[in-house]
Amino acid sequence: METIRLKIDGREITAQAGQTILEVAKENGINIPTLCHLDGVEDVGACRLCIVDVHGQLVTSCTTKVGADMDVQTQTAPVKEYRRMILELLFAEGSHVCSFCVSNGGCELQDLACDLEMHSVRVPYSFPRNRIDATHPQFLIDRDRCVLCGRCVRVCAQVEGAHTWGFAERGSTARVITDLAVDWGQAESCTSCGKCVESCPTGAIVRKGASNAEMRKKADLVGRLTERREHE
Amino acid sequence: MKLEELRQIRERASKELSLRKGNARIKVVIGMGTSGIAAGARDVMAAFLDEISVRNLTDVVVTQTGERGLASSEPVVDVLITGEPKVSYGQMTADKARRVVVEHLVNGNAVTDFVIEVRG
Amino acid sequence: MNRRLDVLVCSGAACVSSHSAEVKSALACEIDARGLSDEIRLVETGCMGPCELGPVLLIYPGGTFYVRVSPNDVAEIVEEHFLKGRPVRRLLWETPEARRIAEEKKQVPFFEKQQKIVLANCGEIDPENIEEFIATGGYEALGRALTEKSPEELIETLVASGLRGRGGAGFPTGLKWRFVARESGKTKVVVCNADEGDPGAFMDRSLLEGDPHSVIEGMTIAAYAVGANHGYVYVRAEYPLAIRRLKTAIEQARNAGLLGLNILETGFAFDLEVRIGAGAFVCGEETALIASIEGERGMPRTRPPYPSTSGVFGHPTLINNAETWGNIRHIVLHGAQWFAAIGTPQSPGTKVFALSGKVVNTGLVEVPMGTTLREVIFDIGGGIPNGKAFKAVQTGGPSGGCIPAEYLDTPIDYESLKKLGAIMGSGGIIVMDEDNCMVNIAKYFLDFTCDESCGKCVPCRAGTRQMLDLLEKITDGKGETADIDRLRSLGMMVASTSLCGLGQSAPNPVLSTLKYFGHEYQAHIHEHRCEAKVCPSMIRFEINPAACRACDKCRTVCPVTAITGKPGTPPYQLDAQTCIRCGRCAEVCPFDAIAINSGDLN
Amino acid sequence: MSKVKVSTLWFSGCAGCHMSLLDIDEVLIELAGRIELCNSPITDLKVFPEGGVDVTLIEGAVANEEQLHLVKEAREKSKILIAFGDCAVTGNVPGLRNGMNTDKLIEDIYGKGVTTNGKLPYDVVPHLLDRVRPVHEVVPVEYFLHGCPPPPGVIAKAILALLDGKTPELQGEDLKFG
Incomplete structure (x- = not known):
């Protein structure tokens, strides 16, 4: 495989052609925040939190392949400020109240607030009031805690092959749905495999009846699963 | 269809569009005021159109104009050929029209018998 | 018998809306009744341009151009013009500033300054008649391309012409062709983006309605140049007439051997499918459009990979806008130099x-x-x-x-x-x-893009929403000084970090009005004054006591009885608290006694 | 050296943040020597001292007219304002009523409640605002202490830094909500 030399944050780094900036950064211990990225499924560049500066252009590191002589900056002032603003927008559009969330302490969004040093949300909160769908016997979805990363949609389609999850509506009313927007309990395509639960970065999709201590998600489950399949 | 056939269609079809091109060499203007029509201008026009069509003339447009104040000479027809003086014919009939097409439009010789005016 | 008159009836969607079909049938009846059917031909054409003045008629020879024609005018047109040769002057186009009546289409200033290449046939030929298109030189470029030129030569011509994408981004078209041509892989796809979603824009629609074959010919030439055998035209369902005429044109082209397995008997195969979109604005973005063609939800994908590498169903895809396609045949016919000489060196054509x-x-x-x-x-x-x-x-x-x-x-x-x-x-x-409030304008456009955001990426989905909320706050008279900086920083963030062109450009109306009309934002925030008197929260209606004649008209039309007074005893009183600022009183006042004011009282 | 004047306010919140403040163990002893605790739910003082204070910690979200008035007063009379705990920083639990009809809420709780004899409390209880807001949506705030409640360690770290005239360096886990 072709070897590529590039710079990340000034460090000379060697990578394989075809790798993404995010993969290479991770391998070299350089932390780039992510939310919609999930090992084992296709990257879509939806959350925009992994933006980096490549020769003055902002690109999502999860979808951009490394190139020879690339000069990648992961921590410029605009990059950090924009990431923080994006995170604030996410907090403001949902109802991410950690204090009584079953994922409190095991939530990627909550961790991002620490990582990105989000002191306060500078835009008004919208306090949405969506109905919680608890019609599925084992799982429930609280759409107010959904960040629309689409990890459930991708894992359901690309790993489980069930295609239960999808998107509906658009703009600020966009939401994830099961089958043709029926209650999850009525979604005939759902195999109840639970991969969406493990993949959901927040407390939006969770196991019913799980206590806070029990609801620790295995986000690496999907990655391990697909890796094993490839090796078979 | 081959390219040659396409070009044949174009030859044929572009005649159909000749009116819209505005590049006719010859313009036949028929006086179609009330007195012109009363004197038979409609038949004259029909004859012009028919004869032009039969002879497959593509650079001629036939148009009409209003009253010219020459009631006694109606139907009046002007023939304008690019680069030549305007020739006006009076007291036209369908037969005369056909002669004008053959002699003037095709052969380029004004039919002096019916000419009432040459100008320009 | 030879025809002497061609009567072209504009049947673009705008004229259809102003009842051009009724005018056309009235004309047909009247021409028939007078026995003129053999001499006069009625032709339905695509858009002629001045949509405001429809229905419009264009009559050849002569090029007489009639505007705002109603079925009632038809008898007079036929009698006076078609029969007696006297154009009906009252229906001619009068230019207001010069008070000049234009006898012919080409004298009208509206047409005088235009140079029609892409639209040359629109309004001049019958779009449902392939022979009329062929008569204007149609498919000659395709014929020459297939028989005389190699794909490489065609691409070189395109590159040399300097043509740039007419969909908006202005990417050099020839380069796009070259990228796709260089891709290996058996299946390649050519796509026409006719998903025109801008409110008030109808360039693509008019082209498809008025000259669909020019798009088909452009796409077929490109297919030959890049090695594609299949193409899609993506049109929105709101364009039924364009879809119908396009489908008719495709059918005619197939029957004539200009599409299909053996085009012009050269062995080259290419065919087209029409894909009808549901009208989402974002589907004009090429990756969302491709997703939609594939049957997926119309959401944009990150680039790279660009469609030229991986487009429709993963195949290398050449996607151009309808107007771009309309340019191709002219460039092939007249050459790169001819095209490059039009327009500017950087943006030819x-x-x-x-x-x-x-x-x-x-x-x-x-x-x-x-x-x-x-x-x-x-x-x-x-x-x-x-x-x-x-x-x-x-x-x-x-x-x-x-x-x-x-x-x-x-x-x-x-x-x-x-x-x-x-x-x-x-x-x-x-x-x-001067009657447009720029803050309100920015709000209007942002409302549109915010609503049309697909919801995939956070900056566009949530950022435009926050910006819209701020604009609403300002037009509602609740703005704060800091809101201007908030708007600007949100706008820059949305523009810099959004996934696709929709989000990247959505803040433009806000950022540009902040830049050029910042004083209007300031006036809204600090003085509660709307210069254009548009924002209802900051205007008030006031009766000028000196001008009021107590005619009672205003009182009777006020829907909320905010106006009181006795007829004949001026002045009337207007209660600002009750007033809902509907403006009816100002409209009916014969003495201009009701003024609209804006700004804080002091 | 004169003591630093500190106030604390308790808006719509559960008092857990104040509990956490009292939970900073031996740091309390150090604080007792360095600060003068003015108006606070844990003192008998209910109004700001003449001349204002150096620091005010606000627990809870701004949810009623009295709090709206107080938060503005606090801003005027404090050099430094700290949003103290998730309710003050985000709206948190009190914010969940946003989107509900406040009149109906009052009617349901007081009108139909068994302990209130169906009497609406508007003569004694301040009117609810239409919308519960975090403190910084109403007035500018200098520092934010996250957590429900903020961990005593974070509170101590922030206050001690301020007493030393430094900017509290809150980072990483210090910024954890919930």
């Missing part, structure tokens, strides 16, 4: 614009690139109606920028517009006058 808003002549115009905004708005567009003052022009649709009067002499080309914070976009030009 012409551009079609949909002119709308506060301008006398609204409609479709085609001008060489480099024509100034002033020429388009004042010479072709006839200036601002009702003696009002020009305030701004917005180019590029809802995500374009607003340009103030001081830049009216800017030549229209990709780079010049970008420098001003606007964009070429697909070619919408919206003119605004």
Whole structure:
């Protein structure tokens, strides 16, 4: 495989052609925040939190392949400020109240607030009031805690092959749905495999009846699963 | 269809569009005021159109104009050929029209018998 | 018998809306009744341009151009013009400033300054008759391409012509072709993007309605050049007439051997499918459009990979806008040098614009690139109606920028517009006058893009929403000084970090109005004053006691009884608390005694 | 050296943040020597001292007219304002009523409640605002202490830094909500 030399944050780094900036950064211990990225499924560049500066252009590191002589900056002032603003927008559009969330302490969004040093949300909160769908016997979805990363949609389609999850509506009313927007309990395509639960970065999709201590998600489950399949 | 056939269609079809091109060499203007029509201008026009069509003339447009104040000479027809003086014919009939097409439009010789005016 | 008159009835969608079909059937009846059917041919054409004045008729020879024709005018037109040769003067186009009646289409200033290449056939031929297209040289370019030119030569011609994408971004078309041609892989796809979603834009629609074969021919030439055998035209369902005419044209082309397995008996195979979109604005973005063609939800994908590498169903895909396709046959016929000489060196050729808003002549115009905004708005567009003052022009649709009067002499080309914070976009030009509030305008456009955001990426989905909320706060009179900085920083973030062109350009109306009309934002926030007297929260109606004649008209129309008084005993009183600012009183007052004021009282 | 004047306010919140403040163990002893605790739910003082204070910690979200008045007063009379705990920083639990009809809420709780004899409390209880807001949406705030409640360690770290005239360096886990 072709070897590529590039710079990340000034460090000379060697990578394989075809790798993404995010993969290479991770391998070299350089932390780039992510939310919609999930090992084992296709990257879509939806959350925009992994933006980096490549020769003055902002690109999502999860979808951009490394190139020879690339000069990648992961921590410029605009990059950090924009990431923080994006995170604030996410907090403001949902109802991410950690204090009584079953994922409190095991939530990627909550961790991002620490990582990105989000002191306060500078835009008004919208306090949405969506109905919680608890019609599925084992799982429930609280759409107010959904960040629309689409990890459930991708894992359901690309790993489980069930295609239960999808998107509906658009703009600020966009939401994830099961089958043709029926209650999850009525979604005939759902195999109840639970991969969406493990993949959901927040407390939006969770196991019913799980206590806070029990609801620790295995986000690496999907990655391990697909890796094993490839090796078979 | 081959390219040659396409070009044949174009030859044929572009005649159909000749009116819209505005590049006719010859313009036949028929006086179609009330007195012109009363004197038979409609038949004259029909004859012009028919004869032009039969002879497959593509650079001629036939148009009409209003009253010219020459009631006694109606139907009046002007023939304008690019680069030549305007020739006006009076007291036209369908037969005369056909002669004008053959002699003037095709052969380029004004039919002096019916000419009432040459100008320009 | 030979025809002597061709009567062209504009059947573009705008004229259809103003009942051109009734005019046409009235004409048919009257011509038939007078026994003129053999001499006069009625032709339905695509859009002629001045949509404001429809239904319009164009009569050849002579090029007489009638505007605002109603079925009642038909008898007179046939009697006076068709029979007696006297054009009906009252239906001719009178230009207001010169009080001049134009006897012929070519004398009308609206047409005089235009240079029609892409739209040359629109309004001049019957779009449902392939022979009329062929008569204008149609499919000759395809014939020559297939028989005389190699794919490489064609691509070189395109590159040399300098043609740039007419969908908005202005990417060099020839380079796109080259990228796709260089891709290995058996299956390649050619796509026409006719998903025109800008409010007020109808360039693509008019082209498909008026000259669908030119798009088909352009796509077929490209398919040969890049090695594709399959193509899609993506049109929105709101364009039923365009879809119908396009489908008719495809059928005719197939029957004539101009599409299908053995085109012009050269062995080259290419066919087209029409894909009808549901009308989401974002589907005009090429990756979302491709997703939609594949049957997926119309959401954009990150680039790279670009469609030229991996497009429809993962195949290398050449995607161009309808207007771009309309240019191809002319470039192949007349050569790269001919095309490069039109317009400006950086942006050669012409551009079609949909002119709308506060301008006398609204409609479709085609001008060489480099024509100034002033020429388009004042010479072709006839200036601002009702003696009002020009305030701004917005180019590029809802995500374009607003340009103030001081830049009216800017030549229209990709780079010049970008420098001003606007964009070429697909070619919408919206003119605004002194009665337009720029904050309200920014809000209007953002409302559109916010609503049309697909919801995939956070900056566009949530960022435009926050910006819209701020604009609403300001127009509601609740703005704070800090809101201007908030708007600007949110706008820059959304523009810099959004996934696709929709989000990247959505803040343009806000950022450009902040830049050029910042004083209006300031006035809204600090003085609660709306200069244009548009924002209902900051205007008040007041009766001028000196002018009031106590005629009682205002009191009777007020829907909320905010006005009191006794007939004959001036002045009347208007209670500002009760008033809902509907404006009816000011409309009916015969003495102009009711003034609209804005701004804090002090 | 004169003591630093500190106030604390308790808006719509559960008092957990104040509990956490009292939970900073031996740091309390140090604080007792360095600060003068003015008006606070844990003192008998209910009004700001003449001349204002150096620091005010606000627990809870701004949910009623009295709190709206107080938060503005606090801003005027404090050099430094700290949003103290998730309710003050985000709206948190009190914010969940946003989107509900406040009149109906009052009617349901007081009108139909068994302990209130169906009497609406508007003569004694301040009117609810239409919308519960975090403190910084109403007035500018200098520092934010996250957590429900903020961990005593974070509170101590922030206050001690301020007493030393430094900017509290809150980072990483210090910024954890919930």
